[in-house]
Amino acid sequence: MVAAEGTLTGAVRPASGMMTGRLSALMFMQFFVWGAWNVTLGLVMQTVGIGNLIANAFSVGPIASIVGSFLLGMAAARYFSPKMLMVVLHLVGGVLLFVLPTLVTPEHGNSFVWLLLGYMILYMPTVGLANTIALKSFGERVDRFPFVRAFGTLGWIAAGLIIGWAGLSASPQIFVVAGVVSIALGLYSVTLPKVEPDAPQSGNVLRDVLCVEAFGLMRNRSFLIFIVCATLISIPLAMYYAYASAYLGTAGIENVGGTMSIGQMSELAFMFSMPVLYRRFGVKPLLLVGMIAWALRYALFAIGDGGDSLWAIYLGVALHGVCYDFFFVAGAIYTGTIASPKGVNAQAQGMLTLFTYGVGMLLGSQIGGLLYAQLPANPSVADWQHMWWYPAVAAAVIAVLFQLTFKDNSKAEVRA
Template sequence: MSIKYRLTIMSFLQLFVWGAWLITIGNYWFGTKQWSGENFGDVFLTLGISSIIMPAITGIIADKWINAEKLYGILHILYGFVLFYLPQVDSPNTFFWVILMAMLCYMPTLSLSNSISYTILKNNNFDIVKVFPPIRVWGTIGFIVAMWITNLTGNKASANMFYIAGVVALFLGIYAFTLPKCPPQKLIEENASWTKKLGLNAFKLFGTYKMALFFIFSMFLGGALQLTNMYGDVFLSEFGNFEKYKNSFVVEYSTIIMSISQISETLFILAIPFFLKRFGIKQVMLISMLAWVLRFGLFAYGDPIGGLWMIILSCIVYGMAFDFFNISGSLFVETTTDSNIRSSAQGLFMMMTNGFGALLGAKISSIMIAKYFTFKFSNLNDLLNHFGTDVDNPAIKNILGNNKVLENNVLEKFVTVRDWSNIWLSFAIYALVIAIAFAVLFKHKHDPKDVESVTH
């Protein structure tokens, strides 16, 4: 089998083992386990913590002591074993620590997989600029396929999603040991300070107004990047609480609907060179922020029947929202930093978006939703007053399910209802404020030379 095909398999499996549970874990948390919404953000908090801590540490290990492909394989095997243990956890607090262990193993493999591909392609005299993108796009396809398998096998709220990911992670870990060797590069000097080794020297960029502003906006926008991954599938699935929507395609195949977002992502990557050349880096970043406003706003007013087009369009817009900022932001760092700290600066960009930004978004959104947009009813009259209807309404009957009404209209157990429309509207307002502030405060003149490398 050719090197390109072997790396394509690695790329496909790399995101498959994440996509099998990332989008659907909310259904498992809220539906199967029925745990508190306030703690749900802690699951995605682990992505941020891992993104801050692990890539630099594993980068040093791969650079000095262990072949990158072996370290990559070991991490995936450990990740697989942790996923096997997750379904045994019956406490949200314990779940946090176990999923954190899984993410500490998985998150550094995202950058390691790129490093392995670059090294192997270079060693075999391939043009990385031409060869790597078609390989990498199979990673997104792997994510989509995993989502479809989880949904079509009836496991979008089941612990089986972790078993599916775990089995494939173990296979990927073993497969990694068969890849061509990627020995330590020893690119970091032996006497280099730990600040340099960990890539922290890039923090001096905060001394420049424009760079500091860019990284701050990266963090704030990073807070929005995982919100639809956290809540999108739950949002669509909970339309099933209402008689009008419970048998709709959207409810039954919510994960497949959400996968349109990832399909869109692969397509918008192809449009990036045109937009960058035509509008420049700042305008493309601004377009991304406005796309997030649309992403959330369309969800706020969409529904599985009359508003289905808004849900579909929101998923399509996601590709522009996600890709445009990540690519244009990375290019901004590449063209405005000195070569001696460029790699560290790229790491800082990722740390601010997927690290500190993810921490901010996960924690604040879960607290906000639980406190202001989640209603728990123990009294039937309160439930009916909230919806402005009567007990014979089919929607109320569906929400109550088999819940018995005891003395004084007290319900047998709490009924939880989330106000999704206002949840998404609050996210849209957040993104709009960021976009307006960015347009006013961030000054960057378009230079066609900045984007020459991606348009030719």
């Protein structure tokens, strides 16, 4: 189906090999930008003497998800082309990334956090926009989405390996690497497929801006439970992103960036199995396994050390593939399945980003900051082990709640 201006609507969009390649390049650069600085930022801040601001630095992303995903990823997606939003947001964001290294000092630590917030308000909406462009481009062939999303994981891996190989794991110059690719992605986005903005479902502008239709999806009990559990599981997730690199450094691992990439390598391996697993088992078993994996990962961190139990740390990092793919990738497909018939795919993906990377990770960053504040100025491995038990227990409890309350009736919901 073709719109008046020649724009493919995405409802029956052909999923050609060329299209798959273009979308794969999009995902590669999208997550390279994030992975270049996010993985070792905690180590960088601890190294330069502003470790006390780690919780604040990892809170700006969630705050930006709430603000940026709503204003830009959800509301703006009603009125502007998703690909043009990608162009503007990545070009402006790339400029800010080049400025950030100058502020990563004890004297300018607070200014660094504020500018990072400004950057993340621009970046976070692009996560949902990239998903939207891919899902709408594939139309009904959503089973091809995990393959394309796998290249996002490749981008994250490549970023970690380059940062580690260049010896930049503890250097503020990680932002320069991210800035170069952000500019490149902004320029590349001009060539992305032209998918239509979500069509307004009413003549009421206020309802469209407030994304009433997208939030209305939560009238479905199963989708509401999914959103609640996704938000809750993002709380322990935030602690991994914020403190895992510092923990690995304390355990005596030198190439922290490269080691963290093991997690993305496992993510890549499981990503390619997602279409088959999703068709075979449905959404609930995948989501449940993902949550159980989070609990197991933190338990492994809690018993790992820099000696005979170092294997537990590596295994905990390697579990990232199960943790992320089985919950967040399957969750994005499930959200698209529920939202597409209502014509609010872009808004729903933005809403998912808002609740997970926004509300959940904001709570997780602040809770993690409170736990980190209880550690000594130079925490030992034993201090870290004690801290990791908290997210391990939390993830286990969330998994139990999900198992008892969630029922996958997405097919019935789609027909409704």
